[in-house]
Amino acid sequence: MSYPFKGIIPPLITPLHSDFSLDVESLEKVIAHVIEGGVHGVFILGTTGEFAGLSQKTKATLIRESSRIVKGRVPILVGISDCSIEESLILAKEAKDAQASGLVATTPFYMNIGQEELIQYYEILADSVELPLLLYNMPGNTQMHIAPSTAAALAKHPKIIGIKDSSGNLTTFQSFLHALREFPDFVVLVGPEEILADTLAMGGDGGVTGGANLFPQLYVGLYEAFQKGEMEKVAALQEAIGFLSDQLYQNDTYSSSYLKGLKAAMSFAGLCKGNLALPLYGYSEVEKKSLLEKYDMVKKRIEGLGIGIRKQRFENGD
DSSP, X not given: OOOSOOEEOOBOOOOBXXXXXXXXXXXXXXHXXXXXXXXXXXXXXXXXXTGGGSOHHHHHHHHHHHHHHHTTSSOEEEEOOOSSHHHHHHHHXXXXXXXXXXXXXXXXXXXXXXXXXXHHHXXXXXXXXXXOEEEEEOHHHHSOOOOHHHHHHHTTSTTEEEEEEOSOOHHHHHHHHHHTTTOTTSEEEEOOGGGHHXXXXXTOOEEOOGGGGTOHHHHHHHHHHHHTTOHHHHHHHHHHHHHHHHHHTOOTTOTTHHHHHHHHHHHXXXXXXXXXXXXXXXXXXXHHHHHHHHHHHHHHHHHTTTOOOOOOOOOOOO
16 A cells, blocks of 8 residues: 655654743644645654653644644654653554554664564554554664665565665665565655755655755755756755755754754744753854854755745744
8 A cells, every 4th residue: 555655754843842841832833834835744753853852741742733733734654763662552542543644663772682673573563553654764863773674574564664764874775775676665765854866866755854844845846856857956956955954953062963953943933942852952042143144044045046935034942
């Protein structure tokens, strides 16, 4: 069975108040912004959504509120990653009750397991949920890699219908495509936006790209240009994405500079307050002032490409 999980599916940030409770007003802004930007779906409770730093109560509230706001306009993927399969199943039920479209799960982290155990884990998980499930390869965070042969073995399961590869390695992505060539309906999505165009050229199905929270038209424009064979436009848009990444995500002082930069930039746009869940924390006012200058450069660069972007304004966080 084919599922509508292709194209640009931003991994939504989780907007938070300063007390770490869910900022529903900002969530409404973010969802309206990305849907207006033409995205093909949304993914909540991923790495960009800071799932590991959120309480189960906040996760459940986020699932219900996201479904209420989206109102079926685009598919919703819900991350159910956890070290405990019981906790994952609780989230899976919340997602089903909220009429989400599918589930996403990383490899279990902390425990040392092998590929045979990983196959068994995913099969048990898929057998226990009602919604279709996508695998999530995130070795940089979980310290475990889903082998291409493991993905191919799991692709035989009727409820496991795709994979998001966030390894950032083009050879790894190509290996997934090769291993899954006998499963043409199995969706293969990329995480790191810096290689979006390359993975589409390889035969990938789209991107779960964090920057689409901020400038969704940029990423949707690249995907649509690729579908039309407008390769010069694809190259120009990918170059702009690289520029955005260099300006907003890179900070040698912090390992968490991607999330710090993205949320701060979204606060400049009036889309959220820029708060992060502990142990992460936002940039200082001095750091934000420097980033604001870079954000303005990125915004002008994208405007120069003729991509219509939503009017954005700077607002300080609380």
